[in-house]
Amino acid sequence: MPSITRQPFRTAVLVLVWGWLLFLVLAPNLLVVGASVMTRDPGTFISLPLNLDAYRQLFDPLYLEVFLHSLYMAAMTTLVCLLIGYPFAWALSKLGKQRQLLLIFLLIVPFWTNSLVRTYALKMLLATNGLINSALMGLGWIDEPLQMLYTEGAVIIGLVYLLLPFMILPLYSVFDDLRQELLLASHDLGAGRFATFIHVIVPLTLPGVLAGVMLVLLPAMGLFFVPDILGGSRNLLVGNVIKNQFLDARDWPFGAAASIVLTVTMAILMLAHRLSKQRIGEEGAG
Amino acid sequence: MTRWLPRAYLVLVYLLLYVPIGVLVVFSFNDSRSGYTWGGLSLRWYQSLFNNNAMVEAMWNSLWLALSAATVSTIIGALTALALHRYRFRGKKVLNGMLFVVMMSPEIVLAISLLALFLLVGIQLGYVSLLLAHVTFCLPFVVITVMARLSGFDESLPEAARDLGASDFTMTRTVLIPVIMPALLAGWLLGFTLSLDDVVVSTFVSGPSYEILPLRIYSMVRVGLKPEVNALGTLLLVFSLVMLMLSQWILTRSKR
Amino acid sequence: MKKTLLSLSNLTKQFDGKTVLDSLNLDIYDGEFITLLGPSGCGKTTLLRLMAGFEHADAGTITLSGEDLTGTPPEHRPLNTVFQHYALFPHMSVFDNVAYGLKMEKRPKEEIRERVEEALAMVQLQDYMRRKPHQLSGGQQQRVAIARAVVKRPRLLLLDEPLSALDYKLRRTMQVELKRLQRELGITFVFVTHDQEEALSMSDRVVVLKDGVVQQLGTPREVYERPANLFTARFVGETNFFPGEVESIHDGAITVDVFGLKRTLRRPDFPVREGQPLHVLLRPEDIRVLDPADEQGVAGKIVERNYKGSTLDSVIHLDDGTEVLASEFFDEDDPAFDYRLGEPVKVSWVDGWEWLLPEEADEPVHEDALTDA
Numbered sequence: 068m069p070s071i072t073r074q075p076f077r078t079a080v081l082v083l084v085w086g087w088l089l090f091l092v093l094a095p096n097l098l099v100v101g102a103s104v105m106t107r108d109p110g111t112f113i114s115l116p117l118n119l120d121a122y123r124q125l126f127d128p129l130y131l132e133v134f135l136h137s138l139y140m141a142a143m144t145t146l147v148c149l150l151i152g153y154p155f156a157w158a159l160s161k162l163g164k165q166r167q168l169l170l171i172f173l174l175i176v177p178f179w180t181n182s183l184v185r186t187y188a189l190k191m192l193l194a195t196n197g198l199i200n201s202a203l204m205g206l207g208w209i210d211e212p213l214q215m216l217y218t219e220g221a222v223i224i225g226l227v228y229l230l231l232p233f234m235i236l237p238l239y240s241v242f243d244d245l246r247q248e249l250l251l252a253s254h255d256l257g258a259g260r261f262a263t264f265i266h267v268i269v270p271l272t273l274p275g276v277l278a279g280v281m282l283v284l285l286p287a288m289g290l291f292f293v294p295d296i297l298g299g300s301r302n303l304l305v306g307n308v309i310k311n312q313f314l315d316a317r318d319w320p321f322g323a324a325a326s327i328v329l330t331v332t333m334a335i336l337m338l339a340h341r342l343s344k345q346r347i348g349e350e351g352a353g
Numbered sequence: 354m355t356r357w358l359p360r361a362y363l364v365l366v367y368l369l370l371y372v373p374i375g376v377l378v379v380f381s382f383n384d385s386r387s388g389y390t391w392g393g394l395s396l397r398w399y400q401s402l403f404n405n406n407a408m409v410e411a412m413w414n415s416l417w418l419a420l421s422a423a424t425v426s427t428i429i430g431a432l433t434a435l436a437l438h439r440y441r442f443r444g445k446k447v448l449n450g451m452l453f454v455v456m457m458s459p460e461i462v463l464a465i466s467l468l469a470l471f472l473l474v475g476i477q478l479g480y481v482s483l484l485l486a487h488v489t490f491c492l493p494f495v496v497i498t499v500m501a502r503l504s505g506f507d508e509s510l511p512e513a514a515r516d517l518g519a520s521d522f523t524m525t526r527t528v529l530i531p532v533i534m535p536a537l538l539a540g541w542l543l544g545f546t547l548s549l550d551d552v553v554v555s556t557f558v559s560g561p562s563y564e565i566l567p568l569r570i571y572s573m574v575r576v577g578l579k580p581e582v583n584a585l586g587t588l589l590l591v592f593s594l595v596m597l598m599l600s601q602w603i604l605t606r607s608k609r
Numbered sequence: 610m611k612k613t614l615l616s617l618s619n620l621t622k623q624f625d626g627k628t629v630l631d632s633l634n635l636d637i638y639d640g641e642f643i644t645l646l647g648p649s650g651c652g653k654t655t656l657l658r659l660m661a662g663f664e665h666a667d668a669g670t671i672t673l674s675g676e677d678l679t680g681t682p683p684e685h686r687p688l689n690t691v692f693q694h695y696a697l698f699p700h701m702s703v704f705d706n707v708a709y710g711l712k713m714e715k716r717p718k719e720e721i722r723e724r725v726e727e728a729l730a731m732v733q734l735q736d737y738m739r740r741k742p743h744q745l746s747g748g749q750q751q752r753v754a755i756a757r758a759v760v761k762r763p764r765l766l767l768l769d770e771p772l773s774a775l776d777y778k779l780r781r782t783m784q785v786e787l788k789r790l791q792r793e794l795g796i797t798f799v800f801v802t803h804d805q806e807e808a809l810s811m812s813d814r815v816v817v818l819k820d821g822v823v824q825q826l827g828t829p830r831e832v833y834e835r836p837a838n839l840f841t842a843r844f845v846g847e848t849n850f851f852p853g854e855v856e857s858i859h860d861g862a863i864t865v866d867v868f869g870l871k872r873t874l875r876r877p878d879f880p881v882r883e884g885q886p887l888h889v890l891l892r893p894e895d896i897r898v899l900d901p902a903d904e905q906g907v908a909g910k911i912v913e914r915n916y917k918g919s920t921l922d923s924v925i926h927l928d929d930g931t932e933v934l935a936s937e938f939f940d941e942d943d944p945a946f947d948y949r950l951g952e953p954v955k956v957s958w959v960d961g962w963e964w965l966l967p968e969e970a971d972e973p974v975h976e977d978a979l980t981d982a
Contacts, residue, residue, distance in 0.1 A: 076521050076522045076525070077436075077440055077521065080432045080433075080435065080436045080440075081436055081440070081442060083429065083432060084429065084432060084433045084436055084448070085444075085448070087429060087488075087489075087492075088448065088451045088452070090470075091467065091470070091485060091486075091489045092451050092454070092455055092489065093451065094470060095463075095466030095467050095469060095470040096454075096466050098466060098469045098470055098473065099462070099465060099466045099469060102469060112469075112472065151366060154359070154362060155362065155363065155366050157359070158359030158360070158362055158363050159363065161359060170363065170367075172597075172601070173367060174370070175597075176593070176594065176597065177370055177371070177374060179546050179550075179593040179594075179596070179597055180374065180550075180586075180589060180590050180593050181549070181550050181567065181570070181586065181589045181593075182550060182552065183552055183567055183570045183571055183574060184377065184570065184582065184585070184586035184589060184590075185373060185374065185377075185586075186574070187377075187570075187574040187578075187582050187586065188373035188374060188376060188377040188586065189373050190574070190578065191373075191376060191377070191380065191578060192372075192373055192376060194578070198376060228370075228373070231370070246694075246696065248692050248693075248694060248696040249696050249698060251661075251663050251683070251690070251692070251696070252690070252692060252696035252697075252698070253698075253709070254662075254663075254682065254683040254684045255661060255662075255663075255683050255684070255689055255690045255758075256684075256689065256709050256710035256713060256757065256758075256761065257684045257685075257710050257713035257714060257761070258684055258709070258713045259682075259684055262713060266698075266709070267698060270700040271698075271699070271700060281457065285457075285458075285459045286459060286460070288459065289459035289460060289461040289462075289553065290553065291461070291553070291556075292552050292553070292556075292571060295571075295575055296574055296575060306459075306461045306553070309461055309465060310461070310556070310557075313465050313468060313557065314556075314557070319469070322465060323465065323469075326459075326461065326462045326465055326466075329458075329459050329461070329462055330458060330459075330462055333457060333458055333459065337457065346700050347699040347700040
């Protein structure tokens with residue numbers, strides 16, 4: 068009987084999969100939640116008693132400032148990615164299918180290239196005696212080099228450069244799904260270009276915008292190597308704080324609490340994305 | 354309407370994406386020590402790269418890690434996808450949810466949670482911890498790739514195989530695996546590059562006993578400019594391109 | 610007298626060098642239900658899109674009651690479209706979909722509400738106003754699309770194969786519904802379809818199109834009973850084509866040789882001369898199947914029989930190899946009426962039920978055309 072022979076294989080597969088996910092996903096995450104409410108301990112990293120000191124520490128003016136600055140840079144990164152990516156995805160979706168595939172391929176080639184190396188390449192361009200400054204001085208547009216490296220702007224440029232494809236791909240996918248007929252229907256019912264954009268195109272591409280925001284905003288708070296290479300010591304991300312707390316200061320509760328802030332941000336964004344998709348009936352709304 | 358405006362815009366964005374990479378490649382052949390002035394054509398940075406023993410060792414370590422992480426995550430990911438696709442079991446939604454969370458959550462969150470686990474359980478930081486971590490973050494991508502392939506697949510094929518007397522295992526081996534083969538290859542390649550490129554998770558879960566390439570690059574680029582990085586970056590770029598084209602070739606060939 | 614509402618003159622449209630419409634002329638009357646009928650690629654949808662303003666003609670003009678619309682963008686044309694796949698805005702409720710056009714006209718809120726409710730009541734969907742399109746069945750979505758288009762009180766409603774996504778039964782219901790709406794609203798309907806049955810049953814006039822050229826323009830009865838050419842005859846309904854040759858010409862009548870039978874038929878409109886080959890067209894329901902002993906008629910045998918409920922359809926193989934389709938109504942006196950396969954019969958028809966067409970050089974009659982729907 069098939070129902071007998073299928074059991075051992077099925078059981079083995081399920082045990083392996085569940086085992087892996089419980090041990091390497093669920094357990095570690097619970098551990099972080101646990102660590103965030105425990106007390107810092109120099110020997111064992113964490114110890115009892117339970118308390119909310121780590122969360123209180125997040126509101127310490129010193130850290131609050133770092134967090135807000137990180138959030139600001141991440142938000143700017145996301146905004147720039149959106150401003151570049153939205154028209155980009157739109158223009159891309161209007162090309163022939165064959166050309167679209169080629170351009171998508173070209174978009175992900177950099178993504179397949181080591182991100183550290185790409186960040187380093189930006190450093191070469193932005194440095195005080197780097198190529199951009201040399202070029203501008205050569206052209207006589209500026210007299211002395213601009214300070215571009217180790218600024219907030221450099222960090223944002225670096226993050227945009229690394230994360231732009233993650234904004235474009237979900238946007239491209241919603242523009243690709245956008246049915247031409249709906250735009251025609253809007254014109255047919257008396258709407259001009261602008262009204263059609265506001266009432267039809269924007270709401271229908273919103274899930275893509277939110278997916279892109281999610282894919283850009285969170286890494287933009289976590290990619291600690293970008294400020295390390297381009298930003299100097301004053302433009303830190305939440306990721307740098309977490310890294311310092313875990314690897315250098317050995318303050319696990321605080322590092323864990325900071326990472327839970329990221330997780331909660333992610334949860335909120337995911338919820339917003341889900342709701343936006345339900346609005347246009349793409350996911351079962353009942 | 355003007356057709357050239359959107360096109361010009363596309364070209365501009367691609368230029369911005371590729372100029373830094375182009376500069377990197379060009380300067381990897383630069384004879385000058387300075388990263389900013391051209392000193393003639395030379396392969397000296399490639400030479401110095403390969404004369405650097407620690408660098409070569411990190412390369413081999415990274416390659417071995419990426420190979421093993423891609424292979425293990427492909428096997429587990431494929432089995433997970435098959436289980437999700439074919440079996441009805443309790444907690445299926447929870448399993449799906451966990452994979453989704455791994456994929457969406459910021460790398461750094463995954464990194465510290467794994468670090469905490471390894472230190473608490475007593476797994477030494479090195480190859481094993483790296484492998485476990487890399488497999489974990491590659492897993493959801495393999496599952497998604499394989500699931501996509503399975504969802505466009507004729508449900509009656511496995512049933513026909515079972516009807517003709519194949520056991521579940523035999524059917525999986527003779528019918529399902531060949532069907533999902535292109536997805537397995539694509540998933541493997543994706544895992545391979547994700548592993549080779551990872552900085553964030555590796556920073557946390559690697560130890561001094563096992564140095565890997567991204568961390569070696571990281572320590573080199575933090576301060577100043579190192580022309581060897583140009584050479585290394587160019588090599589990695591060529592390597593990625595070859596892999597990418599290979600995967601495209603395999604995928605298009607399998608469609609015929 | 611019939612008043613022309615929309616006048617198309619010399620419309621020409623090419624895509625990538627391929628001519629889709631070839632200097633087409635058409636006058637659409639006020640209040641009529643006119644159907645553009647043709648196979649896919651005949652240009653009917655392009656013609657509709659030109660009227661809506663979604664495409665621009667390479668040459669020619671479109672005028673609505675004397676006003677030139679040729680360069681007017683769709684949002685400023687006083688006509689509306691019901692799209693093939695409805696094109697309902699998925700993020701808006703049924704109410705908001707129907708209200709969209711009125712909001713664009715910046716109508717007062719109260720008026721919008723009244724008119725939307727009225728339009729939805731007309732398609733019997735007043736209880737579904739708060740639903741989203743994906744919560745409706747295909748038929749209901751179709752009705753919303755119609756309500757959304759008519760709520761603006763257009764002069765002309767363009768319908769692009771609006772029923773093609775519905776199943777057979779729903780199609781029939783919607784056909785009746787559309788006719789009723791058109792009568793009640795008094796709006797001119799321009800309906801595009803490739804389904805000849807739909808075209809015949811719904812329209813006041815039918816435009817048969819092929820390769821961007823009008824093949825025939827007439828009432829459904831004219832198109833079906835007096836097709837202007839072989840294409841129309843073949844495309845609209847099933848037809849038997851018998852090869853005939855003119856034997857002699859009299860006043861108002863000609864004698865034609867069909868399979869050796871000498872039949873005296875009404876003289877056609879086109880010029881004829883003795884010895885000229887021509888086609889004798891007979892619809893399956895015009896065919897009489899006779900006893901093999903009958904004197905008139907062509908001999909053959911039954912090769913297929915299909916019970917169709919109200920009719921018995923059969924295929925008869927004539928001795929020279931020609932296949933003939935016959936469709937006979939059941940006779941109340943003989944409910945058990947049936948054929949055996951292989952049964953010898955004779956085939957004939959009542960004089961005057963035939964339709965004659967000249968041989969057309971570029972229209973060779975292939976054997977498969979006989980069974981082509």
